[in-house]
Amino acid sequence: QVQLVESGGGLVQAGGSLRLSCAASGRTFSSYAMGWFRQAPGKEREFVAVVTRSGGTPYYPDSVKGRFTISRDNAKNTVYLQMNSLRPEDTAVYYCAASRTYYSVREYDYDYWGQGTQVTVSS
Numbered sequence: 001q002v003q004l005v006e007s008g009g010g011l012v013q014a015g016g017s018l019r020l021s022c023a024a025s026g027r028t029f030s031s032y033a034m035g036w037f038r039q040a041p042g043k044e045r046e047f048v049a050v051v052t053r054s055g056g057t058p059y060y061p062d063s064v065k066g067r068f069t070i071s072r073d074n075a076k077n078t079v080y081l082q083m084n085s086l087r088p089e090d091t092a093v094y095y096c097a098a099s100r101t102y103y104s105v106r107e108y109d110y111d112y113w114g115q116g117t118q119v120t121v122s123s
Contacts, residue, residue: 001025001026001112002024002025002026002028002029002032002098002111002112003024003025003026003112004022004023004024004025004096004097004098004112004113004114004115005022005023005024005114005115006020006021006022006094006095006096006114006115006116006117007020007021007022007023007117008020008021008117009094009117009118009119010118010119010120011120011121011122012086012119012120012121012122013121013122014086014087014088014121014122014123015085015086016086016121017082017083017084017085017086018083018086018119019080019081019082019083020036020080020081020083020094020096020117020119021078021079021080022034022036022078022079022080022081022096022114023076023077023078024077024078024079024098025077026077029074029077029098030053030054030074031053031100032053032098032099032100032111032112033050033051033052033053033098033099033102033103033104034050034051034070034072034079034096034097034098034099035047035048035049035050035051035096035097035098035099035104035105035110036048036049036050036070036079036081036094036095036096036097037094037095037096037097037107038090038092038093038094038095038119039092039093039095039116040089040091040092040093043092045095045107046061047061047105047106047107048060048061048064048068048081048094049064049068049069049070049081050070050103050104050105051070051071051072051079052103054074055071055072055074057103058070058071059103059105061105063089064083064090067083067084067085067086068081068082068083068084069081069082069084070082079096081094081096083119086119086121087121088121088122088123089121090119090121091119091120091121092118092119093116093117093118093119094116094117094118094119095113095114095115095116096113096114097110097111097112097113097114098110098111098112098113099111
């Protein structure tokens with residue numbers, strides 16, 4: 001069992017930056033691939049970033065590539081999402097998720113989810 005708690009969301013102006021954190025409980029954090037997803041009002045949840053168990057091979061959709069960076073610190077049981085050059089369309093609730101099996105862009109491949117943190121980007 002893994003519990004995930006996101007933090008770092010908030011209100012920021014367009015062009016600004018935020019760094020989200022996701023702290024995981026348990027001693028097996030390094031056994032999970034970690035992903036970030038987001039859900040805007042009235043829209044389906046969408047993939048934002050994923051990183052392997054060791055922190056390698058980050059992958060992003062085109063919508064955030066070059067602006068967002070995922071990283072992890074297995075010693076601290078934490079995964080991060082650095083978000084730069086934020087746009088109003090980045091406004092959403094951001095979720096971190098853990099997968100025991102898959103390095104994946106698909107939300108149904110993830111076993112554990114955090115409660116989400118709100119990110120609002122004003123124009």
